[in-house]
Amino acid sequence: MAQRHASLYFFDGNIALMASNNFGEKTVFRVHQSILSHYSSVFADMLTMPPVREAETYDDVPLVYLPDNAEEIESLLKTIYLPRSPPLYPRLTRCAPRIIYHLLNLSNKYEMNELRHDVVLQLEADWPTSLARWDQLEGEIAGLADPDGDSMRYLFPEDPLPDPASAIQLAYECRVPTILPAAFYQLSRLSIRCQPDNPSRCKPWRRTANWGLLTAGDLRRLLLGREGLLQVADSMLATGASDIDSQIHWVVDRCRGSERMEVMDKIREECQSAPDILATLRGRTTTEELLTCQICRRRIRDRLKQVRHAIWTKLPKLFQLED
Ligand SMILES: [Zn+2]
Numbered sequence: 001m002a003q004r005h006a007s008l009y010f011f012d013g014n015i016a017l018m019a020s021n022n023f024g025e026k027t028v029f030r031v032h033q034s035i036l037s038h039y040s041s042v043f044a045d046m047l048t049m050p051p052v053r054e055a056e057t058y059d060d061v062p063l064v065y066l067p068d069n070a071e072e073i074e075s076l077l078k079t080i081y082l083p084r085s086p087p088l089y090p091r092l093t094r095c096a097p098r099i100i101y102h103l104l105n106l107s108n109k110y111e112m113n114e115l116r117h118d119v120v121l122q123l124e125a126d127w128p129t130s131l132a133r134w135d136q137l138e139g140e141i142a143g144l145a146d147p148d149g150d151s152m153r154y155l156f157p158e159d160p161l162p163d164p165a166s167a168i169q170l171a172y173e174c175r176v177p178t179i180l181p182a183a184f185y186q187l188s189r190l191s192i193r194c195q196p197d198n199p200s201r202c203k204p205w206r207r208t209a210n211w212g213l214l215t216a217g218d219l220r221r222l223l224l225g226r227e228g229l230l231q232v233a234d235s236m237l238a239t240g241a242s243d244i245d246s247q248i249h250w251v252v253d254r255c256r257g258s259e260r261m262e263v264m265d266k267i268r269e270e271c272q273s274a275p276d277i278l279a280t281l282r283g284r285t286t287t288e289e290l291l292t293c294q295i296c297r298r299r300i301r302d303r304l305k306q307v308r309h310a311i312w313t314k315l316p317k318l319f320q321l322e323d
Pocket of ligand 1: 248249255256293294295296297
């Protein structure tokens with residue numbers, strides 16, 4: 001015996017959709033053909049087909065059996081009929097990829113492009129596609145943590161933030177390649193010991209990954225990307241150092257070329273041992289006491305900003321995500 005859905009059963013609906021949950025319990029949704037067709041080209045095509053004689057009905061309207069899980073259909077219809085409840089899922093939550101996995105799959109299957117677009121936008125908020133948004137998100141996450149990290153440990157015994165390995169899996173399965181560079185970069189700055197059941201070992205701020213979800217190909221990309229990041233940062237900083245070093249700012253009393261070289265060498269060294277090059281370079285761009293000569297200081301800061309942007313742009317190439 002099928003159950004009518006409590007809220008997604010409209011008295012003036014002109015089509016009934018039936019689906020079963022994992023226990024074989026059937027739910028009927030009574031919705032509108034015009035709405036389904038508006039959001040889904042698959043439904044639009046299906047509903048313009050001439051009605052089959054003796055087609056099955058439910059409550060006097062045509063009945064369509066869907067092979068999908070009833071709970072997944074429920075969340076899909078809710079995003080259409082209850083759009084006043086954004087975001088589609090809570091931001092910055094660990095299980096977000098799992099929550100939206102089915103939503104993306106169904107929106108792919110039924111070609112619901114608007115819905116897919118909204119889901120992808122929200123995913124990209126967790127896995128930014130630009131350096132400016134990445135920095136903004138880093139600030140937001142840092143704001144969640146106590147300076148010594150203790151209060152978060154108390155509030156959340158486990159890592160509460162999105163898992164890069166799940167995001168990578170989702171990106172491949174649901175065809176959302178735009179989130180891959182940020183997810184791989186996030187992985188690249190974690191130690192493999194950063195497991196969800198043992199977040200206390202992890203930096204920055206106890207982020208972890210479900211390493212077991214990664215394929216051999218993902219691990220290969222990760223290793224290549226890690227090496228590539230170090231090489232690119234080092235060669236760009238080396239070039240930067242020689243460019244900057246060719247000038248002495250005579251207007252400034254204490255401009256020393258050797259001092260500049262020293263600072264650039266120090267930054268290069270720091271980057272080679274840092275798991276997170278973008279954060280290391282960013283920290284340096286805001287340090288005030290870099291140099292006595294203000295012009296040199298500004299030149300170095302500008303150079304570090306350029307290097308950060310160049311590294312961000314190269315992420316897809318470094319992690320071999322382009323093919
Ligand atoms: Zn100078």
